[in-house]
Each structure stands twice: as C-alpha cells, then as structure tokens.
Amino acid sequence: MSYAxxxxxxxxxxxxxGKSCLLLQFTDKRFQPxxxxxxxxxxxxRMITIDSKQIKLQIWDTAGQEAFRSITRSYYRGxxxxxxxxxxxxRETFNHLTTWLDDARQHSNSNMVIMxxxxxxxxxxxxxxxxxxGEAFAREHGLVFMxxxxxxxxxxxxxxxxxxxxxxxxxxxxxxxxxxxxxxxKIGPQHSPTNPSLPGAxxxxxxxGSGCC
Amino acid sequence: MESSDSDNFESADEDFEFEKFEKGxxxxxxxxxxxxxxxxxAAILIPKAPPSTDxxxxxxxxxxxxxxxxxxxxxxxxxxxxxxxxxxxxxKQYQTKAxxxxxxxxxDTVKHDVEIEACDNSRGSNVTGDAQDPDDDSENLWNEGExxxxxxxxxxxxxxNVQGKEKMEASPKTAPIEEDAWSNEGWEIWExxxxxxxxxxxxxxxxxxxxxxxWKGWSNWGVSSILSTATQSVSTLTSxxxxxxxxxxxxxxxxxxxxxxxxxxxxxxxxKKSLPAEITSSDHNNKxxxxxxLSNIGSLVSGVSKLVESTSTKVISGGLDTLExxxxxxxxxxxxxxxxxxxxxxxxxxxxxxPVLSQVLREAKEKAEQENKARQEKHFAKxxxxxxxxxxxxxxxxxxxxxxxxxxxxxKLQLLFESSSGDALMEIQETLAQVKELCELxxxxxxxxxxxxxxxxxxxxxVKELDVNITYDRLxxxxxxxxxxxxNVNLSICDENELHQQAVxxxxxxxxxxxxxxxxxxxxxxxxxxxxxxxxADSLVQLTTTLTxxxxxAASKFSDKMNCKAVxxxxxxxxxxxxxxxFYEAANSSSYxxxxxxxLVPVIEMGAV
Numbered sequence: 001m002s003y004a005x006x007x008x009x010x011x012x013x014x015x016x017x018g019k020s021c022l023l024l025q026f027t028d029k030r031f032q033p034x035x036x037x038x039x040x041x042x043x044x045x046r047m048i049t050i051d052s053k054q055i056k057l058q059i060w061d062t063a064g065q066e067a068f069r070s071i072t073r074s075y076y077r078g079x080x081x082x083x084x085x086x087x088x089x090x091r092e093t094f095n096h097l098t099t100w101l102d103d104a105r106q107h108s109n110s111n112m113v114i115m116x117x118x119x120x121x122x123x124x125x126x127x128x129x130x131x132x133x134g135e136a137f138a139r140e141h142g143l144v145f146m147x148x149x150x151x152x153x154x155x156x157x158x159x160x161x162x163x164x165x166x167x168x169x170x171x172x173x174x175x176x177x178x179x180x181x182x183x184x185x186k187i188g189p190q191h192s193p194t195n196p197s198l199p200g201a202x203x204x205x206x207x208x209g210s211g212c213c
Numbered sequence: 214m215e216s217s218d219s220d221n222f223e224s225a226d227e228d229f230e231f232e233k234f235e236k237g238x239x240x241x242x243x244x245x246x247x248x249x250x251x252x253x254x255a256a257i258l259i260p261k262a263p264p265s266t267d268x269x270x271x272x273x274x275x276x277x278x279x280x281x282x283x284x285x286x287x288x289x290x291x292x293x294x295x296x297x298x299x300x301x302x303x304x305k306q307y308q309t310k311a312x313x314x315x316x317x318x319x320x321d322t323v324k325h326d327v328e329i330e331a332c333d334n335s336r337g338s339n340v341t342g343d344a345q346d347p348d349d350d351s352e353n354l355w356n357e358g359e360x361x362x363x364x365x366x367x368x369x370x371x372x373x374n375v376q377g378k379e380k381m382e383a384s385p386k387t388a389p390i391e392e393d394a395w396s397n398e399g400w401e402i403w404e405x406x407x408x409x410x411x412x413x414x415x416x417x418x419x420x421x422x423x424x425x426x427x428w429k430g431w432s433n434w435g436v437s438s439i440l441s442t443a444t445q446s447v448s449t450l451t452s453x454x455x456x457x458x459x460x461x462x463x464x465x466x467x468x469x470x471x472x473x474x475x476x477x478x479x480x481x482x483x484x485k486k487s488l489p490a491e492i493t494s495s496d497h498n499n500k501x502x503x504x505x506x507l508s509n510i511g512s513l514v515s516g517v518s519k520l521v522e523s524t525s526t527k528v529i530s531g532g533l534d535t536l537e538x539x540x541x542x543x544x545x546x547x548x549x550x551x552x553x554x555x556x557x558x559x560x561x562x563x564x565x566x567x568p569v570l571s572q573v574l575r576e577a578k579e580k581a582e583q584e585n586k587a588r589q590e591k592h593f594a595k596x597x598x599x600x601x602x603x604x605x606x607x608x609x610x611x612x613x614x615x616x617x618x619x620x621x622x623x624x625k626l627q628l629l630f631e632s633s634s635g636d637a638l639m640e641i642q643e644t645l646a647q648v649k650e651l652c653e654l655x656x657x658x659x660x661x662x663x664x665x666x667x668x669x670x671x672x673x674x675x676v677k678e679l680d681v682n683i684t685y686d687r688l689x690x691x692x693x694x695x696x697x698x699x700x701n702v703n704l705s706i707c708d709e710n711e712l713h714q715q716a717v718x719x720x721x722x723x724x725x726x727x728x729x730x731x732x733x734x735x736x737x738x739x740x741x742x743x744x745x746x747x748x749x750a751d752s753l754v755q756l757t758t759t760l761t762x763x764x765x766x767a768a769s770k771f772s773d774k775m776n777c778k779a780v781x782x783x784x785x786x787x788x789x790x791x792x793x794x795x796f797y798e799a800a801n802s803s804s805y806x807x808x809x810x811x812x813l814v815p816v817i818e819m820g821a822v
Contacts (some may be wrong), residue, residue, distance in 0.1 A: 040736030
C-alpha cells in the first residue's frame, strides 16, 4: 500500500489499561474482552488520510508489565507520536502517568506528540479518575487529552487520527525534519520530500484496516 | 543644459556612427561615453520605434508627452528626439539606399514617424514570419540585422579577431554599407551594454539622471520574475562574452530572458499608434517606462546593477563584435516559435494571468496523472513484491525492533567493558568469545528434505531448549497449508505467474513469522532470570538452520512445480526467470533469518555476562 508518510506511534501505559485493545479496535475495529499479555512489543498498522494524503500509522504496542519496562524503553526511539494510556477505573494507572511521561520524554525525541488517553470510558459506574483530572494533567504537561473506550470504540479513531494530524501539522510547520528517520517519520515510496505540498493523487483510500497480527 | 547635451548627442551621434566609429579614435569614443550611450539608447530604440520617442518624452515634460502621441512629437520638445528619429531614419535610409540622411530635422518627425510606423508594422509582420519580406525598407533593416545575426560563420571568423580590440578595427574588414549597419547595430548593442555599464557609475551626466525616472518606472513595474530572468541572462551574457563568440551564441540561444523586451517595445509602439487618442498621461507614462524598460530589460533591472558593475569591464574587453552577434542572435531567439511574441507578453503579465494560471493547473494535472500511473504500476508490481508482503506481515518492523534490542545490548556490553578491568574484563571477553563460537552457524548447505513431522519435531525441541515462551505453531500450520496447496494444485489451471506469486508470498510469510519469533525470543531472553547460554545458543542455531532449510525446501518445491509448467510451454524463458526469482527471494529470506539470528547474539551475550 502506497503512502505519503509513515508515522511511528508507541502506545505506553500500565499493564491492563487497554493498550492492545485500543490498537485492535483501531486496526481491526473489533474488541477482545480477554487479551493475552503483550510480550515486549506488538505491532499494528493502518492507513489514514489527512489533507488528502495517505499516511501509514505504524503502531508499536508495548508491554505494560514492569518486567518489560527496560526492553520497551528501547523502542521509544524514533517515535513520532505516543499514546499514553491510563484506566479511568484504576487510579493507580493515573498516578503512574508521570513516570511513563518522564520515560517517554527521556527516550524519545523532543518533538514527539503525546496524547493522553483515559480508557474504558464505558465503565462510568466504576470511574475513579474524573475527566477533569485527566484534562488538568494534560494541560499541565502539554499533552492532548481524550477519554476513549476500546470496547465501544468511542474516540478511538479520533485519538489516533488527531495525533496524526498534530504530527502532520508539525511537518508542515517544519518542526519535524521528515528526512531524519529518527523523528519517526518516513516518506512513502512515491513522494519526494521536495514536494510535500503536492496533493496526493488518490486520497480516496480513507481508512481500510490492514492490521495483521 | 539639456539642449546642449542633446546637441552633443546629435553631433556625437553622427560623429560617432560615421566618423569616430568607423575610422574612429579611441579617445573620441571614450570622450563621449555618456552621450553615446544615450544616443545609443535612442538608436536602439529607434529600430524598435516606440521606446525611442518614449524615452525622449520622458526626458522632456510629461505633460507634453501626455498630449502628444509619439508621432506628433515636436521638434522643440527634444532635439534629442529629433536626433533619435533621425537616427532611425538614417538607419533606414541608409540601409535601404545607403544614403546617410542623417540631418533629417525634427520638423520631419511626422513623416519619419509614419515611416517608423511602417517600419514597426513590417517588423511586427517580420516577427511573425521569419523576417523575409521582399519590399519593405524596414524589412531590409531587419533583414540586415538578421543577416548579421544569421551570418554566424562570417561573424565567427571575423569577430574573434576583433575581440578585445576596438570596433573600428573590425569594421574595415566588412563592406562599407555593412559597416554602417554594423556600426548601427553595434551601437544598439553597445548602448544597451553601455547603459549597463553606466548604471552603477556614480558620475552620471544629465542625460543619465534623466534616465532615472524611467528606471523608477521600470522598477515600479514589479515584474519580479523578469528581474530574475534578466539577472540570469545578464550573467550568462557577460560570462559568455568573455569566452568568445561561439559559446556566446549558443548560450544566448538557451537564455531567452533579456532580449524579449525589445520586441515587446516594438509591438507596444504599434498598438500605441493605432490608438493615439486614447493615450492618457498615466497610460503614456506607463508605456514609456515599459517600452524603455523592456527594450533595455537586461540593463535596467536595478538588482542587476552590481553584477553589471563587476562584469562591465569584461564586456568591454570582450569587444563590440561579440555584442553585436549577441544582439542578432537574441532577436532570432526572441522570435523563435513565438509569433507576435504572445507568449512573451503573457510571460510579462501584460495579458493577464490567465495563461499562467492555466499553465500551472495543466502542469499540476500532468504531474498528478503521472503519479497515478506510477502508483498503479506500483500496485500491480506489488502483488508479487516480496518486501511489501514481508512488511505487511510485520516482518520488517520486527526486524527493526530486534535491531533496536540488539543495539541496546551492544551498548550495555560496551558499558560493561568500560567499567571492568583486569581479570573481570578478561573473563568477560572470554565469555563473549565462547558465545560467539557457540553461535557459529554451520556452513554446509544441507539440502535435506524435511518432512512436516521432522520440521515440527526440530522446532519443538529447539524451542524447548531455548526455554522461552515462543511458538512456531503459526509457521507450521502455514507450511502445512502450503504443502497441501502444492500437492493439490492443478497445473492446467494455475499459470506460472500465479505459482510464482504463491511462492513469493509463502517465502515472505514464513520469513516474517521466523523473524517475529526471533524477536520475541530476544525479548524473552532479556527478561529471563537464569540463563543457560550454551543451550540458548545451540537452540537458536538449530532454529536458524531449520528455518533456512525450510525456506530452501519451499523454494525447491515451488520451482519443481514451475518446471512442470515450463515443459512444453512456449514461454520457457519467462518461466525460468520466475524460477530464478523464487530462488533469489529464498536467498533473501534466508539472509533475513540469519540476520535476525546475528542480532540475537548480543542478547545471548548479555545473558552470559
């Protein structure tokens, strides 16, 4: 599948907050109530369209377990976007956010777009973290914030796509050097970097899932 | 002051063209550089009609110019104008009849103008055609010009000799009439050049300062693209001039920029004449400045002045002859494939932006179409593209992640090295050497045929030995399916391309799974508490050899089928190339797997130390 850009994403956060489910919902549009623990890192990919350009999101879904922490850190490098996920029904996952954020900031490039996600918004009755708290944390740390539900698919699409839009804007502003792959952006096969403003000929592709693992 | 100057001009002009120039002394020439240039401008403009009058008018009161159409210019208005027209006349007459009627007075202006008009018109026609009109005086002028320009060979031979010398030295070599033509032409060019030269010159004469308004007019024009074009062409010109004629000619041909204006001025003039009453003051001024600016585009661009300054000396030393030829060539180039100079006018934005916009759109569309086509081709090719299938099955990204892990381990090992010393360091190095030894892959390419059961067995024992939670179930089931497919494939239905595609897909998928499991193994080994390095290394070597031989088996099974296809098939060649491709991709697969294994070595080493 041809694309104008490829963005590398990482999904991070405590174990069990629903990282893999978010990915599955985004790539395959389905929900798996019981999910195997992720070993190290798993991958997903999907095409999206921004500004009539095909963009391939290559998503690295990291293991949340503490044991894998040192391994997953080494995968942060070269990510253009990060989804930092907590579980609104488990306050400790919210409390660990600073650690995750520090980790992410330390091991990735400074321009990485970070989206804070409070997952499991469908479980309103068991909510432990108020939406306002998430918003405040995001504001304080300069993140974009969203509450999602991998189960109902609420805001899942938006979370991934809005992050991509922000990355795309940064490219347009010249913040990201698209020729430096350490920024987590690769240029698609047919697109020369000298002509980023040329409208993609296709643009009709929309969002067909191509996740496969 | 002005009048005297203009007087000087006239005289200078005459002297110039007929005495100083032809017989000329260098000193006289140099004495009158400024007047010359002005007259020269006039002269230049004259053939191109409108600008000359415009120039004069500009010099004089604008009010006058407003009321007066170029033809009706008073003798009072400017002697210089008279002289200009005279020049024009002189040229014409001269060329046609070879009679130097230089003293045509300003009174005759009207008449002259008419003539000039005719001249202009005929020029216009010439421009459209290829400048071969039989009768017209002006044409003759033109033709001569053309002749000169075209007469490259003679020019070439003559001019090099003259280069660096004064023009007069050159002129004697040509016939008298031609000489005149030459001198005229030469002046035209010389003028434009002298203008260029003079622009940066701080010591401006009155005449020059008179030029300033036009300059401003020109710059107000705001055709930035012209500026850049002009800059380019000027630099090309100047640099070429110093090199010699032949180069010059070709260079100019390739750089069309500067000359256009002159032609534009011509047509401008023609238009103006047809509608004399409609000329408002601003309009007039505009046209004046335009005409002037255009005819001298190369020199008038203020941004160029510095460049000109630096190069002017070169130009002078290059010789007038070169410049002449440049002029001729330029004219040719201007007209080439652009009848009526419509394109050039459009380029100069004189005729609105429509053509430009449509051009842009057309280009964009063409580009998009091209991309589309490329995309389609790519898509078609992609069907059997090993790399993209491998990528689709996350093989590449697993390999990338494994690489990151491997680097991380390397860095840690490096740190360990640096922090250890003495015996500890020796010990570490020994351990690492042992690990490397354990991780040597066997060299022999055993073409053993593994049955499905053997494959399962080997993989299972290797995984067990490795003692981490990885599984090759997916790989095994995939291979089962493939074997099944191969055993049942109906070769009369399945063509060789389909077979080939299936082969490549199988290879890519098998490899992707293999790499993925290696990556997983690496991650799990890193978080494992207790290591048995020898077992790990042995297991991974075992896995690697098993997987690569599986790849080999797959490739040979597919190529067997392909060979069946090739027998009795007319396109044996294409089948053979497909078979070659299968083995090529199989080699690719094996090297991916072996690379992945090598990336695991630092991981094993980390466990060992």
